[in-house]
């Protein structure tokens with residue numbers, strides 16, 4: 355046998371061994387993934403059949419039911435959370451002193467605030483939603499609010515109304531009107547899959563609520579948190595998150611700074627000098643099935659959610675929330691004409707006006723406002739229910755799933771467009 359053929363045989367044997375080892379690793383991962391899939395299906399089937407017998411956290415609470423309308427709360431304390439002093443937490447206690455009902459981690463509170471307009475000096479009601487940022491506790495609710503400045507190129511417009519009001523005027527002892535927790539974005543109690551939480555900027559708030567709940571309940575489930583911010587100046591709850599990571603083996607913390615400061619220490623203050631994206635998730639997550647919860651700025655959501663699906667994550671395993679009007683489902687163009695060829699007309703029955711629909715409008719709310727028709731609104735994201743309007747005739751398409759519960763025969767103007775001629779009770 356020549357040296358060449360011996361080298362060739364040795365090389366072939368090594369290559370075959372590498373291939374067999376890779377196939378074995380891949381097969382084991384795949385089997386683990388399938389086992390999760392099967393466990394999940396069985397859990398889901400069983401939990402649909404059986405009453406929920408063990409909810410340890412909720413048993414600590416008196417099972418109060420949610421209140422109707424707005425209820426008065428007092429601010430027990432406030433705490434600045436970041437070096438920039440742009441995020442502040444508010445601890446709220448009910449004035450009636452009753453124990454607070456349990457919410458689902460990830461849900462939000464809706465506030466009605468009486469705020470003086472800095473230009474006209476007239477007071478007006480402003481409705482806004484803020485996610486609960488801690489696990490449910492019977493004695494307080496916590497929210498964490500980022501003060502929204504005026505856009506960089508529009509310094510002549512006022513800064514965010516509600517967030518500035520909270521930061522500048524809501525102090526210890528201030529009273530606020532609060533609607534009961536609501537929202538369809540929350541931890542899925544019956545889903546027994548490892549959890550991946552992704553929070554960008556202030557989108558960390560619902561993730562904190564989910565994380566704190568899961569770890570407080572000592573549920574034997576692995577949780578990954580990917581927290582994307584620019585640098586240490588924006589980092590909130592740093593000591594709390596680091597303590598949780600030290601104390602819980604099942605919690606895996608990944609803080610990502612996209613533009614660290616010189617004083618930020620890699621490996622201590624943050625784990626990755628990167629944005630949260632698929633390459634990072636691929637590099638740090640094992641190949642198995644997870645449930646993903648995502649909340650962050652529009653560009654992050656618009657890129658991450660479709661890419662997760664491209665990566666192979668099932669649509670049913672991705673839950674996301676946007677703090678403003680989401681554009682993720684806005685692929686559908688609205689028609690200017692109906693299938694009959696007629697132009698679409700919107701009739702406002704109370705004021706007796708009929709106006710031709712403008713397909714450039716993002717929503718019926720925007721269209722109404724552009725035509726000087728006053729509509730009550732708050733979140734402009736389908737969450738608070740303020741813009742709910744009776745639909746006397748016609749059909750609408752939603753840009754995204756409504757988060758607020760919509761009464762039969764009504765629609766949310768802020769996230770809908772007409773699908774036919776409409777008669778709105780306005």
Ligand SMILES: Cc1cc2nc3c(=O)[nH]c(=O)nc-3n(C[C@H](O)[C@H](O)[C@H](O)COP(=O)(O)OP(=O)(O)OC[C@H]3O[C@@H](n4cnc5c(N)ncnc54)[C@H](O)[C@@H]3O)c2cc1C
Nearest residue numbers: 483484485499500503504511512513514515516517559677
């Ligand atoms: C379900 C949900 C949960 C949320 N959770 C949180 C949370 O946990 N924490 C949090 O901080 N936020 C959260 N938000 C966002 C929050 O509800 C508010 O949208 C946010 O605080 C901004 O409201 P604002 O009243 O301060 O700003 P707005 O008054 O609504 O102003 C928004 C922006 O528009 C600019 N603006 C004002 N007037 C004009 C004009 N004429 N022309 C151009 N621009 C103008 C302002 O300067 C500002 O930049 C959540 C939203 C939703 C829907």
Ligand code: FES
Nearest residue numbers: 732734738739768
């Ligand atoms: S404005 Fe909040 S649901 Fe439309």
